[in-house]
Amino acid sequence: MSTPAVATPAVTPSTESALLGTYKRAPMRIVRGEGVTLFDDAGRAYLDFASGIAVNALGYGDAGIAHAVQQALDxxxxxxxxxxxxxxxxxxxxxxxxxxxxxxxxxxxxxxxxxxxxxxxxxxxxxxxxxxxxxxxxxxxxxxxxxxxxxxxxxxxxxxxxxxxxxxxxxxxxxxxxxxxxxxxxxxxxxxxxxxxxxxxxxxxxxxxxxxxxxxxxxxxxxxxxxxxxxxxxxxxxxxxxxxxxxxxxxxxxxxxxxxxxxxxxxxxxxxxxxxxxxxxxxxxxxxxxxxxxxxxxxxxxxxxxxxxxxxxxxxxGDPALLAHVREQGAFMGEALKAIGERTGKVRALRGAGLMWGVDTHEPAAQIVGRARDAGLLILTAGDHTLRLLPPLVITRDDLARGLAQLEDVIGVAQ
Structure with a gap:
């Protein structure tokens, strides 16, 4: 007697049925990265203040990393x-x-x-x-x-x-x-x-x-x-x-x-x-x-x-110039976050150093993360009422300021 064929469920772009459900993933599908920006399959851009949870310190599409990979493959x-x-x-x-x-x-x-x-x-x-x-x-x-x-x-x-x-x-x-x-x-x-x-x-x-x-x-x-x-x-x-x-x-x-x-x-x-x-x-x-x-x-x-x-x-x-850049942009980021808290009245506390900052909010952090994502900014949580900001270490002052302005907008609309 032949064994009946077992149907394999189709995995479509709209489902994650083949992945074990250990994460609640964001709804978009990321397909490309460039500099400090990620792009989804609909072509939408997201300024990245998460760095893949502090992984992508050099951002995306870095030519040096690509060369090192190819050098090893050769x-x-x-x-x-x-x-x-x-x-x-x-x-x-x-x-x-x-x-x-x-x-x-x-x-x-x-x-x-x-x-x-x-x-x-x-x-x-x-x-x-x-x-x-x-x-x-x-x-x-x-x-x-x-x-x-x-x-x-x-x-x-x-x-x-x-x-x-x-x-x-x-x-x-x-x-x-x-x-x-x-x-x-x-x-x-x-x-x-x-x-x-x-x-x-x-x-x-x-x-x-x-x-x-x-x-x-x-x-x-x-x-x-x-x-x-x-x-x-x-x-x-x-x-x-x-x-x-x-x-x-x-x-x-x-x-x-x-x-x-x-x-x-x-x-x-x-x-x-x-x-x-x-x-x-x-x-x-x-x-x-x-x-x-x-x-x-x-x-x-x-x-x-x-x-x-x-x-x-x-x-x-380890390049001293990059480390000086992180210190400089980190100081700017800390002062800007302090000013956001003063202007919005929606920040309870601020902690951090370099390009690693936590922002305590009155509103649940997940709600702000969701609004930020809708606005094209990726940020993280670090507790029920704490936002975590981890931009790539190569981020420019202009991109940092742009992301912080977006963050202020989404924090400021909290009820």
Whole structure:
């Protein structure tokens, strides 16, 4: 007997039936980008103040990125695995080490993977701090009591199972309990952190210098300095999650440069490879020395194509002229947003630095995002009543001013 044919449902331009419904996508379909502008399939233009959630730092249609992609393709090497050496990944690691505190770099495919890797590296390093044999013995260090990871209130570190436990979003966490063990969230308070950071139990603390998803909250630099002192004294690794706020977004190559604090690890992703999937963990000498072959791995991380593009992107983002441009446009943006709040009376608070700003509004943020999209401006939310603005770092003053004028119009019509 023949098996009946199974009909395959047609996927038309008006449906997303073949895509798992993990996102509520905007109604238009984006087909092209140029500079800081996106275009949909109806030919409508949108000024982009979202940058693909801080990914497209160099905008769209960038000739340098296109050349780096073609250069990699010309070798015929898109992927060879990490069983073999390739020049692009090694050159990228050398650049990152030369331009940061780090001794070594590990490459992966996303921000969540970078944070997962940092958690593993912290626990691996913490095992080197306990007496030989104590891991398996009863007592304060056994079995490996020094393993806990602490994040801060308002944090977002990803949605995979390990880092989800460090992400302070009840709506993301609740459907997936029980969450990974040994990970907790502490208040952004020196006294609570002092009580929480037990030297015998805690392996690492992870912090976003600017909490992006958590409302674009700039973590107090005094708190970060206190945290650095505590973690250094208690042999606890300090991880800075710079996935959204690093690589030029604040007007310095690294977000930690704005804080007066040097961490033990930094995690990166978003703009790193110009829109290609790539993450990284930068580690200091002590942690690098603790990680052994077989402790961690990745099939695709740091492949020749993405690494070649990432090296080009990093060299561009590390250009002092570009960083000065970000600082200059960021200062203009902050003053303009303050003036918008004063003129409209519809802004409750304003936070940010460089080209990363959060605007608290009386009206639900999603409603303003929708009106902005209808007006041809793409912006994001960072909470129920917070707008998040992340324009490409190459944006001109004219485009920035034009977008801010559009934003004022859509905020000003709020009821």
């Amino acid at each position: 070798t015929g090497l898109v992927h060879v695995s990490n069983l073999f050496r390739t020049e692009p990944g090694e050159r990228l690691a050398e650049w990152l080490v030369a331009h940061s505190f780090a001794a070594r770099a590990f490459f992966c495919n996303s921000g969540a993977e970078a944070n997962e890797g940092a958690f593993k590296f912290a626990r691996r390093w913490a095992r080197t701090l306990v007496p030989p044999g104590a891991d398996e013995a009863p007592g304060p260090f056994g079995p490996c009591a020094k393993h806990e990871i602490v994040s801060l209130r308002g944090a977002f570190h990803g949605r995979t199972m390990g880092v989800l436990a460090a992400t302070d979003r009840p709506q993301y966490r609740a459907p997936f309990r029980p969450l990974a063990g040994g990970i907790s969230i502490a208040e952004r308070d020196v006294k609570e952190l002092d009580a929480t950071l037990d030297a015998e139990r805690v392996a690492a603390v992870i912090v976003e210098p600017v909490q992006g998803e958590g409302g674009v909250r700039v973590v107090d630099h005094g708190l970060l300095r206190e945290l650095r002192a505590m973690t250094a004294e208690r042999q606890i690794a300090l991880i800075f999650d710079e996935i959204q706020c690093g690589l030029g977004r604040l007007g310095t190559l690294w977000a930690y440069e704005t804080t007066g604090v040097v961490p033990d690890m930094v995690t990166l992703a978003k703009p790193l490879a110009g829109g290609l999937p790539m993450g990284a963990v930068l580690v200091n000498e002590a942690i690098a020395g603790a990680v052994q072959p077989g402790d961690h791995g990745t099939t695709f991380g740091g492949g020749p194509l993405v690494a070649n593009v990432a090296l080009h992107v990093c060299e561009r983002l």
